[in-house]
Amino acid sequence: MQRARSSSGVLLLSALVVIAAALVLLRPPDAFIPGDRSIAAQGPTDERPKPRPINRITAALHAEDLGSVMHQWRAAPSVPGISPGSLRKLADQSCRVPELLRMDGRDQPDWRRDRFRSELEKRCRHRAVPSLFVREHSPDDFFDDTASGLSVTQALIELRRARNAVDLRLAWWSAYRIEALPQAEIFADGRQLLPDEARQLIEVVIDWRQCARYRACGPDSLLTLRVCAMHGCTGDEDLLGAWHQALSPRDFEAALAISRWLPTWPAADE
Numbered sequence: 484m485q486r487a488r489s490s491s492g493v494l495l496l497s498a499l500v501v502i503a504a505a506l507v508l509l510r511p512p513d514a515f516i517p518g519d520r521s522i523a524a525q526g527p528t529d530e531r532p533k534p535r536p537i538n539r540i541t542a543a544l545h546a547e548d549l550g551s552v553m554h555q556w557r558a559a560p561s562v563p564g565i566s567p568g569s570l571r572k573l574a575d576q577s578c579r580v581p582e583l584l585r586m587d588g589r590d591q592p593d594w595r596r597d598r599f600r601s602e603l604e605k606r607c608r609h610r611a612v613p614s615l616f617v618r619e620h621s622p623d624d625f626f627d628d629t630a631s632g633l634s635v636t637q638a639l640i641e642l643r644r645a646r647n648a649v650d651l652r653l654a655w656w657s658a659y660r661i662e663a664l665p666q667a668e669i670f671a672d673g674r675q676l677l678p679d680e681a682r683q684l685i686e687v688v689i690d691w692r693q694c695a696r697y698r699a700c701g702p703d704s705l706l707t708l709r710v711c712a713m714h715g716c717t718g719d720e721d722l723l724g725a726w727h728q729a730l731s732p733r734d735f736e737a738a739l740a741i742s743r744w745l746p747t748w749p750a751a752d753e
Contacts, residue, residue, distance in 0.1 A: 540570065
């Protein structure tokens with residue numbers, strides 16, 4: 484009898500061991516992110532890196548109704564990273580395009596521009612755009628022939644300090660006029676810019692820098708729609724791709740060279 488009880492006890496103990504092993508094997512592994520085991524070891528999920536929030540300028544440049552967004556901002560005009568006037572000018576650049584195309588006689592059906600022009604008109608439908616006959620500034624305000632009084636060294640310092648569109652435009656032209664730009668250093672092909680080329684290419688570079696600053700370079704950005712409506716795009720290009728189609732290959736390479744040579748701008752929320 485005792486031998487039978489002893490055998491039963493051994494069998495029961497063996498069964499318990501088998502059950503415990505099965506439970507261990509069937510337990511799901513601890514969750515972790517592939518390639519980052521340190522995050523799993525940290526435990527609380529709120530310690531994980533968080534993406535930067537989309538700032539209000541970025542949201543406006545992707546808004547389906549720009550007029551409504553700008554109306555809301557008039558009630559609280561303090562927008563970090565950009566002045567109300569600069570934001571208005573940025574919006575007006577795009578919202579004026581459909582009317583500019585009509586004035587230029589380029590509003591005829593064109594599959595390369597039609598859908599982008601229509602999207603601009605939809606986004607700007609509640610946006611009151613200033614008259615096209617009232618210039619906010621004259622080109623001569625930036626591109627005049629008067630001597631700046633700066634030395635070559637001073638002109639280059641001002642140019643590399645510029646961190647907004649107005650300052651960069653002024654500093655670039657000032658350096659160009661006194662032949663301070665090291666064009667042999669900037670352009671690998673030995674190009675020497677003519678005055679109109681210098682004016683046009685810096686505007687392309689400014690466009691790229693503003694889209695990067697406001698994280699609005701994608702195909703659904705107001706800035707990209709403007710270029711595609713003006714010049715035409717064959718697909719869903721981002722702003723860089725839109726300018727690649729709009730410019731000649733040599734001008735596009737020149738714009739890239741200028742952008743690489745100039746210091747980068749910080750993002751609007753940095």
